[in-house]
Structures are given as structure tokens and as C-alpha cells.
Amino acid sequence: AQKITQTQPGMFVQEKEAVTLDCTYDTSDQSYGLFWYKQPSSGEMIFLIYQGSYDEQNATEGRYSLNFQKARKSANLVISASQLGDSAMYFCAMREGRAGGTSYGKLTFGQGTILTVHP
Amino acid sequence: EAQVTQNPRYLITVTGKKLTVTCSQNMNHEYMSWYRQDPGLGLRQIYYSMNVEVTDKGDVPEGYKVSRKEKRNFPLILESPSPNQTSLYFCASSLFGAPNTEAFFGQGTRLTVV
Numbered sequence: 001a002q003k004i005t006q007t008q009p010g011m012f013v014q015e016k017e018a019v020t021l022d023c024t025y026d027t028s029d030q031s032y033g034l035f036w037y038k039q040p041s042s043g044e045m046i047f048l049i050y051q052g053s054y055d056e057q058n059a060t061e062g063r064y065s066l067n068f069q070k071a072r073k074s075a076n077l078v079i080s081a082s083q084l085g086d087s088a089m090y091f092c093a094m095r096e097g098r099a100g101g102t103s104y105g106k107l108t109f110g111q112g113t114i115l116t117v118h119p
Numbered sequence: 120e121a122q123v124t125q126n127p128r129y130l131i132t133v134t135g136k137k138l139t140v141t142c143s144q145n146m147n148h149e150y151m152s153w154y155r156q157d158p159g160l161g162l163r164q165i166y167y168s169m170n171v172e173v174t175d176k177g178d179v180p181e182g183y184k185v186s187r188k189e190k191r192n193f194p195l196i197l198e199s200p201s202p203n204q205t206s207l208y209f210c211a212s213s214l215f216g217a218p219n220t221e222a223f224f225g226q227g228t229r230l231t232v233v
Contacts, residue, residue: 004161033218045209045224052219091161095218105150105169105216106177109161 002027004092006110013082014118020067021077021113023092029053032096034075035107036066039089048090051075082117089114121146125210125225132200132232140195140228142210148223150216151193155179156207156227165208168193169216200232 003026013019025034036048051059051066059066067076079086092110123144132138144151152167154177164177168187182204184196193212197204210225 031218033220035221037224043207043227043229045211045227047221047223050219050221093162095216095220095222105152105167105213106164107152107154107162107211107222109154109163111159111161 002029002032002094002096002106002108004094004108004110006092006113008113009111010114010116012116012118013079015084016081018078018080019082019115021079021090021092021115023075023077023110025073025075025092025094027073027094027096029096032094034066034068035093035095036064036075036077037091037093038086039091039112041088045091049077079115084117084119087115087117121223123210123212123223123225125208125228128226128228130228130230132230134201134232135199138197138200138230140197140208140210140230142193142195142225143191144193144210144212144223145191146212146214146223147190148212148214149190150214150220151187151210151212152177152222153183153185153193153195154209154211156209162209165195167216200230202232204230205232206230 032053034051038046093107153165154162166185168174208228211222213220213222
């Protein structure tokens, strides 16, 4: 069964510094996608970045990059130059690709990491 | 504007009183799903739909019903709500269920059952 683990319940970072949020996953599928979402205190889910299992390059989106280590089954989110507005809950999620399987299309989420950015 | 719209945003109800949370998307997406978010558990899938009239159970379907009569709408029905269904609920849609398709989320519905 697919599983996502985020081992950091909370993280603190100083403004303008970089921070890494950890995510490990478990799947027996060869085709899958990894996503990171941000959830501010207002509650909405904001898509940040995506990495496909066959992508050879690490994904980047502005200040966000994904450190994808397939052999270790990890997909850590790196936020560079942290801003006060980055304070939020962050979720790692995985979507498997086996069409017709019972988990097809399902996003499996980790427990989340609360990031606090200090001025 | 491409969006997923959930209503209501907040709901307080009593045990046993049937309720419906609506979800509508304007992106012509085939795949829609419902999740609940609980502290320490992340989001868990309740039900999903791969297309009109095609629905199936997710990981935590007990106590919930869904229907998909039109492509754009995917309501979540609680026939007899109980306090353990107090949670934050999200509707999500994506073009397909393929692993490289982004899921778009509604604003969330915070449900309290007393």
C-alpha cells in the first residue's frame, strides 16, 4: 500500500534562510507523481510543486525545489529565502499511476509539517 | 476563473440530521474526490469518481454517500452525521486520475457535529 511519511511535525526557520521539509514515500508502482501543497491558516490547499517518477531532473518552481532521490524514496521540499508568508502547514502527497487499480487517482497525504518563519 | 467551489464553508449540525456538502468544478474535469482532514492524519480520501455515474469508495467511506449525476457536481451526503465526522472536508478535481495531473481543491468545509 502506498504511504507518505513526514517526520517533522514542526519546523522553525529564520526569515531569508533556506529550509528543507522531509518526505519519504513507499510504493510498489513504477509510475507515480509526488506533490507538495501548502495550507495557510485560512485553510485552503495551494499546489506548490510536482515531480514525476520518471523525471530525471529535480522540479523547481520559483523559490521551491524538490530534492528527489528515487532510490531512497524521498521527495524533500526545499524553500529558499524564506518569507514570513511561508508560515503554514505543508503536505507531501503521492498519486499512483496504475490505471484500474483500487487506488488509481487517489492522493495519499503525509501528516503534514507546520513551518514557522521567524523575522 | 478555474475553480472548485464547495458550500457551505462552515456548518454546525446535530447528530442524526442529514446534510449535504456541495462541490462544483468548472474545468470539465473527469476525476473528482472528497477528503477529510484530521490532526495528525493528513488528508484521507472518502470517495472518488472517475466520471459521471462512476463512483467508488476511498479509504474512509463509512457514514458517507456521494453521487455524480453531472460532470461538474459531486455532492457529499451525510445521512446521519455523528460527532466523529467532525472534520475539515475538501473536494478536489483533476483532469484525470493519472499521476501527473494536478488536483485542484475547494476552499474546504469545516463541519462540526454536536
